Amino acid sequence: MSFFERLKTAASAEWRAYTEHPFTNGLADGSLAEPAFRHYLAQDYLFLIEFARAYALAIYKAPALSDMRDAAAGLSAILDVEMDLHVKLCAGWGLSPGDLERTEPAAETLAYTRYVLDTGMRGDLLGLKVALAPCVIGYAEIATRLATHPQAAAAGNPYRDWIAEYAGEAYQDVAASAQAQLDRLADLYATPAREVELIAVFKEATRLEADFWEMGWRV
Amino acid sequence: MSFFERLKTAASAEWRAYTEHPFTNGLADGSLAEPAFRHYLAQDYLFLIEFARAYALAIYKAPALSDMRDAAAGLSAILDVEMDLHVKLCAGWGLSPGDLERTEPAAETLAYTRYVLDTGMRGDLLGLKVALAPCVIGYAEIATRLATHPQAAAAGNPYRDWIAEYAGEAYQDVAASAQAQLDRLADLYATPAREVELIAVFKEATRLEADFWEMGWRV
Amino acid sequence: MSFFERLKTAASAEWRAYTEHPFTNGLADGSLAEPAFRHYLAQDYLFLIEFARAYALAIYKAPALSDMRDAAAGLSAILDVEMDLHVKLCAGWGLSPGDLERTEPAAETLAYTRYVLDTGMRGDLLGLKVALAPCVIGYAEIATRLATHPQAAAAGNPYRDWIAEYAGEAYQDVAASAQAQLDRLADLYATPAREVELIAVFKEATRLEADFWEMGWRV
Amino acid sequence: MSFFERLKTAASAEWRAYTEHPFTNGLADGSLAEPAFRHYLAQDYLFLIEFARAYALAIYKAPALSDMRDAAAGLSAILDVEMDLHVKLCAGWGLSPGDLERTEPAAETLAYTRYVLDTGMRGDLLGLKVALAPCVIGYAEIATRLATHPQAAAAGNPYRDWIAEYAGEAYQDVAASAQAQLDRLADLYATPAREVELIAVFKEATRLEADFWEMGWRV
Numbered sequence: 110m111s112f113f114e115r116l117k118t119a120a121s122a123e124w125r126a127y128t129e130h131p132f133t134n135g136l137a138d139g140s141l142a143e144p145a146f147r148h149y150l151a152q153d154y155l156f157l158i159e160f161a162r163a164y165a166l167a168i169y170k171a172p173a174l175s176d177m178r179d180a181a182a183g184l185s186a187i188l189d190v191e192m193d194l195h196v197k198l199c200a201g202w203g204l205s206p207g208d209l210e211r212t213e214p215a216a217e218t219l220a221y222t223r224y225v226l227d228t229g230m231r232g233d234l235l236g237l238k239v240a241l242a243p244c245v246i247g248y249a250e251i252a253t254r255l256a257t258h259p260q261a262a263a264a265g266n267p268y269r270d271w272i273a274e275y276a277g278e279a280y281q282d283v284a285a286s287a288q289a290q291l292d293r294l295a296d297l298y299a300t301p302a303r304e305v306e307l308i309a310v311f312k313e314a315t316r317l318e319a320d321f322w323e324m325g326w327r328v
Numbered sequence: 329m330s331f332f333e334r335l336k337t338a339a340s341a342e343w344r345a346y347t348e349h350p351f352t353n354g355l356a357d358g359s360l361a362e363p364a365f366r367h368y369l370a371q372d373y374l375f376l377i378e379f380a381r382a383y384a385l386a387i388y389k390a391p392a393l394s395d396m397r398d399a400a401a402g403l404s405a406i407l408d409v410e411m412d413l414h415v416k417l418c419a420g421w422g423l424s425p426g427d428l429e430r431t432e433p434a435a436e437t438l439a440y441t442r443y444v445l446d447t448g449m450r451g452d453l454l455g456l457k458v459a460l461a462p463c464v465i466g467y468a469e470i471a472t473r474l475a476t477h478p479q480a481a482a483a484g485n486p487y488r489d490w491i492a493e494y495a496g497e498a499y500q501d502v503a504a505s506a507q508a509q510l511d512r513l514a515d516l517y518a519t520p521a522r523e524v525e526l527i528a529v530f531k532e533a534t535r536l537e538a539d540f541w542e543m544g545w546r547v
Numbered sequence: 548m549s550f551f552e553r554l555k556t557a558a559s560a561e562w563r564a565y566t567e568h569p570f571t572n573g574l575a576d577g578s579l580a581e582p583a584f585r586h587y588l589a590q591d592y593l594f595l596i597e598f599a600r601a602y603a604l605a606i607y608k609a610p611a612l613s614d615m616r617d618a619a620a621g622l623s624a625i626l627d628v629e630m631d632l633h634v635k636l637c638a639g640w641g642l643s644p645g646d647l648e649r650t651e652p653a654a655e656t657l658a659y660t661r662y663v664l665d666t667g668m669r670g671d672l673l674g675l676k677v678a679l680a681p682c683v684i685g686y687a688e689i690a691t692r693l694a695t696h697p698q699a700a701a702a703g704n705p706y707r708d709w710i711a712e713y714a715g716e717a718y719q720d721v722a723a724s725a726q727a728q729l730d731r732l733a734d735l736y737a738t739p740a741r742e743v744e745l746i747a748v749f750k751e752a753t754r755l756e757a758d759f760w761e762m763g764w765r766v
Numbered sequence: 767m768s769f770f771e772r773l774k775t776a777a778s779a780e781w782r783a784y785t786e787h788p789f790t791n792g793l794a795d796g797s798l799a800e801p802a803f804r805h806y807l808a809q810d811y812l813f814l815i816e817f818a819r820a821y822a823l824a825i826y827k828a829p830a831l832s833d834m835r836d837a838a839a840g841l842s843a844i845l846d847v848e849m850d851l852h853v854k855l856c857a858g859w860g861l862s863p864g865d866l867e868r869t870e871p872a873a874e875t876l877a878y879t880r881y882v883l884d885t886g887m888r889g890d891l892l893g894l895k896v897a898l899a900p901c902v903i904g905y906a907e908i909a910t911r912l913a914t915h916p917q918a919a920a921a922g923n924p925y926r927d928w929i930a931e932y933a934g935e936a937y938q939d940v941a942a943s944a945q946a947q948l949d950r951l952a953d954l955y956a957t958p959a960r961e962v963e964l965i966a967v968f969k970e971a972t973r974l975e976a977d978f979w980e981m982g983w984r985v
Contacts, residue, residue: 158612158615161606161615161619162606162607162615165603165604165606165607165615165618165619166603166607168599168600168603168606168622169600169603169604169607169888170888170889172889172963174596177596177599177600177603177626178626180603181599181603181622181623181626181627184606184619184622185619185623188615188616188619189619214532216435216436216439216535216536216539217435217439219439219442219443219532219536220435220436220438220439220442223438223439223442223443223445223446224438224442226442226446226449227442227445227446227449230445230446230449230887231826231827231890232827232829232889232890233888233889233890233893236890297957297959297960298957298959298960299957300954300955300956300957302954302955303954303955306829313433313438316435317435317438320435377831377834380825380834380838381825381826381834384822384823384825384826384834384837384838385822385826387818387819387822387825387841388669388819388822388823388826389669389670390819391670391744393815396815396818396819396822396845397845399822400818400822400841400842400845400846403825403838403841404838404842407834407835407838408838449668450607450608450671451608451610451670451671452669452670452671452674455671516738516740516741517738517740517741518738519735519736519737519738521735521736522735522736525610652970654873654874654877654973654974654977655873655877657877657880657881657970657974658873658874658876658877658880661876661877661880661881661883661884662876662880664880664884664887665880665883665884665887668883668884668887751871751876754873755873755876758873
């Protein structure tokens with residue numbers, strides 16, 4: 110069993126509560142209330158900014174030049190591609206860049222993003238990657254599941270673009286390569302004692318991701 | 329008006345919502361449900377550990393040896409005095425050290441502590457001190473107000489020791505000296521543009537402190 | 548006088564010792580011994596890696612999204628362009644990528660790069676940019692001066708490509724924009740007390756850059 | 767063989783060049799020129815300040831409360847005891863506190879201290895402790911060897927107090943406990959791949975300590 114599989118197994122309850130959260134099912138069948146989605150989207154924009162900071166931290170932390178280049182590619186994908194996509198997606202939902210910038214971070218947004226950043230600063234690159242994994246790899250797994258729902262791509266489902274983006278090949282490749290890098294780092298650096306600590310980080314980050322969906326409801 | 333007074337004025341709504349939170353009134357008249365207090369206490373223990381990390385960061389960040397010594401004294405007060413007091417207080421409420429260590433951090437605990445740590449790492453010592461101020465200085469102000477309540481010191485008020493500790497001279501001196509240091513640092517380092525950013529940090533940290541009281545109810 | 552001009556004025560002795568170091572004059576007239584240049588080049592490669600880490604730190608530290616994008620562009624210029632150019636330049640001097648990777652950092656390389664990184668982590672973005680300025684902006688000033696030398700572009704000068712690269716429009720633009728950003732950050736964030744500290748950082752970083760030339764001789 | 771023994775074995779050439787540096791022999795037989803010692807002492811004072819910052823970082827990084835308390839005790843020993851001792855020692859050599867504060871850091875001082883701080887920030891607590899080991903543990907080993915020299919405690923040896931302090935029980939206990947903690951952390955966290963990287967850090971830090979002696983000569 111790969112390291113990432115061991116993490117998921119150890120955190121199976123948290124992982125299910127996050128990846129099968131009712132909020133995601135509301136995306137699959139299109140039943141999610143639009144204000145909840147707009148609330149989620151605006152917070153996710155703030156999230157992406159902190160995420161970019163976490164990737165910058167990964168460059169600073171990287172033990173080898175190849176890891177630096179990997180993290181720099183990820184950073185560029187966030188700052189130059191994903192955030193622009195997000196701004197366009199938000200525009201389609203009536204949220205202007207000005208609206209996004211005036212959005213105040215929800216406590217759940219602060220909790221997850223700062224937990225990742227502090228975990229990353231405190232330890233080494235592996236710890237940072239574990240804290241990022243529920244987001245990077247989890248979204249790919251969630252979107253793959255949602256895409257199998259009969260309504261996922263229906264013309265009447267307002268969330269079909271969102272699902273298609275994360276279920277699409279480009280994002281799935283990003284997630285697969287993040288998982289491969291995580292497994293490689295763990296093979297190099299994870300002792301049994303370390304794995305216990307990393308499982309705790311993974312559980313916490315997964316819980317905080319579930320809270321992030323929960324925050325979406327609370328418009 | 330001193331820098332700290334300006335912060336409080338700019339964040340007056342947040343400051344009142346935090347310092348006059350109904351949870352604190354339940355301490356003053358003894359009406360707070362005991363499970364809520366125990367929940368708060370256990371989370372506050374986890375909070376103190378991260379707080380000690382923030383003081384360590386203040387030492388690392390300090391531009392002058394005198395600032396290092398100040399922060400080191402604050403750190404020692406947390407690790408060697410306040411945490412022991414906390415363990416004793418918790419024991420009186422039926423919480424053993426083992427209970428405390430098994431406590432999982434609430435999202436509100438993670439949100440405030442990691443926000444402080446990341447804000448502190450990101451900027452300079454002044455930014456870190458602003459993020460810490462709602463806690464360090466706010467608790468002194470809260471306890472002073474609570475201590476004027478007719479039931480605050482009543483034999484039947486289970487929270488009288490807690491109020492007395494923070495309203496007492498020792499803690500009030502700690503808070504006064506933190507406020508003096510904050511004002512001194514701001515006189516040296518705060519430009520008008522910086523003050524705008526620091527006010528945003530102060531508001532956020534104050535909101536997160538109010539959330540922390542709110543978390544107490546949610547047993 | 549702009550902030551950067553004030554820095555140079557306050558550190559005029561250090562600035563001259565660095566920007567007019569005899570090592571640079573040996574580049575201008577082609578008289579520098581080739582082993583010294585090769586030694587310098589290999590150390591400069593190690594320097595660039597740490598420099599990329601410093602730019603990553605600037606992204607993590609940036610108070611605004613626009614500052615993050617600026618730093619990310621700088622990072623990409625280092626990792627994707629400057630390092631490749633460097634590898635090609637080194638190849639022309641008989642240094643393979645493998646040679647570069649096996650090179651041990653000189654004490655001078657460690658001193659400057661880690662001073663920049665620690666200064667950057669300790670304070671805010673402005674402090675980091677001041678520590679980087681002697682390198683980023685200084686090289687443009689040095690190359691501009693060297694390019695006026697009669698031998699600078701002579702076919703027999705083995706260092707003419709190096710001079711042309713840093714005296715060329717592309718690099719001059721990078722340096723001009725770094726200087727503009729520095730002045731803008733200082734206008735926002737530098738108090739008189741802060742300026743005193745920043746001058747000390749600038750002097751130190753400039754001294755360490757002069758040491759870096761000096762290291763070149765010591766083959 | 768314990769982890770620390772493995773580090774020393776892997777870096778045996780660097781370790782000997784540092785711990786048996788001629789500068790130390792000049793302390794043992796009293797032949798070291800006094801200006802060299804004064805130069806070393808003043809730089810060592812600046813070194814201690816950065817060392818205190820590194821211990822503060824160890825508190826921030828510590829994965830467990832017991833590690834935080836260990837590092838806090840070490841920090842207090844530096845700030846409250848060792849620096850005062852140092853100031854007294856310096857006074858005996860005609861260096862006032864004002865002299866110490868006006869001292870500019872030598873490149874060797876910057877190189878070692880910032881290398882430790884950046885290594886510590888970049889990775890986890892174990893990496894930081896490895897970078898600190900040549901200093902903390904090495905001084906105990908050096909002083910123990912020097913103390914066996916016939917002139918080490920002679921009334922005419924101006925360096926007998928310095929030798930006695932580091933060869934004395936108090937400091938030897940500090941070093942022994944640092945070594946025990948290092949071995950314990952390595953047992954928990956060092957994989958074979960990690961050990962290769964930690965050996966490289968240890969070699970570098972040891973080389974930088976040898977440079978620090980070398981700097982002493984260069985008055």
